[in-house]
Amino acid sequence: MIFDKPDSVELLDAVNHFLNEKIKDEVPPHLVFKLRIVENVLNIVSREIALGEKLSREVINDLRKLIEADTANIKDLALLIKEEKVDLQNEDLKNLLVKLSKNKITIDNPNYSTFKKLVD
């Protein structure tokens, strides 16, 4: 990257801090809920920048092993399932779907109860 510090994640952290520390107490009650959503959105973006590539790669690697195709992606897997061209009872398939779901929620909402329960 040719850009100076702060990097994108650090910029987002600064915005989030500003919203949390300076703005939160100023907004009318009916907007507090929306402000929380804004903060959540910024956190998703921040986590995706930091971890998105790695978490996607893990799933894609497992997927390509499972279906023995070097260029396969998530859309291909969806289609194979739809057309029942994979064995739906295959444990590796089930494990892959679990990993896909876990990796997505790691970015979208790592505090989500089911994810926390499964990780503990």
Added chain:
Amino acid sequence: MSQELGSLLSKKLESESINGEIINLEPLTGGASKEIWKFEVKLKDKSEKYILRRGSGIEGPLVIKTSDEALIQKTVRKLGALVPEIISVSSLSEPLGDSYIMKFVEGETIARKILRDTEYKNALLNLAFECGESIAKIHQTDIAELSFLPKKTVKEQLSDLYETYTLFNQPSPVFEYTYLWLKEQNFGEIDDALVHGDFRLGNIIVSQDGLQSIIDWELAHVGNPLQDLGWICGNSWRFGNTDKVVGGFGNLEDLLDGYNSVSEYQVDPETVKAWQVFGTFRWGVICLIQASAHLNGTINSVEKAAIGRRVSETEIDIVDLLFLGGR
């Protein structure tokens, strides 16, 4: 905006012979798609509290007209079901728009408060049973009076959901798997009943004395009513209390005891599980629909944009239910 709305409300209420100054008009945090306002009407020696529920006119495909919600509430209230009393209904072409005014019911709707605050602790003990009882009563509504409602069999609903999901061109391996799984399930031999469609904390009013009212009928339809039981058991509506299967506050046994004490059709836990997976898939598709309203430019809303990233919550819930022994 409040001033203008106040005068519209005042005129509408005059037509119902309620004459008084509108005071304390304030917006409440409502659902993602409807406006909700609380206000009071100052009468001679007292004031009465009311709620205005108002649609935007651009709701998604699963949502009925706000004025039709009012008609359902009127109908189920005659059965003795717990719903707020409707005072006035406005159609889209009237100045107030697609909306209705109902009596304010004391109590709490915010799920996290109900689950956390000590004042509701006792109410929660019996709430799952009460929910079962009340929704069973609602399911007995004579649907002849509600001919305007969309009517769908499970099979039709499932293929509608699947087709809706495919419209967004975001293929999900988990949803594809789920759809195939759901096609094989037994959802119970019961049909043609009034389904609330969004029966859960957030859409019920709870006081210290327990369940007070069932509100937010925007997803109502006619079909297999057991959907409502699976929906309230979805993890999305447990608000973090994953071990309390019913709404984050109760046990499935209590919900079913309440339901089966009123309903002729006796429901077992396996049927509820099928509906739970169905409901989770349905919530995932609703998230897609909500997000698409932002993505296609109908409305620029950070709330709707954010909900697109909640689809993954439904996927992890489904893999937990199907593969990892989740309840």
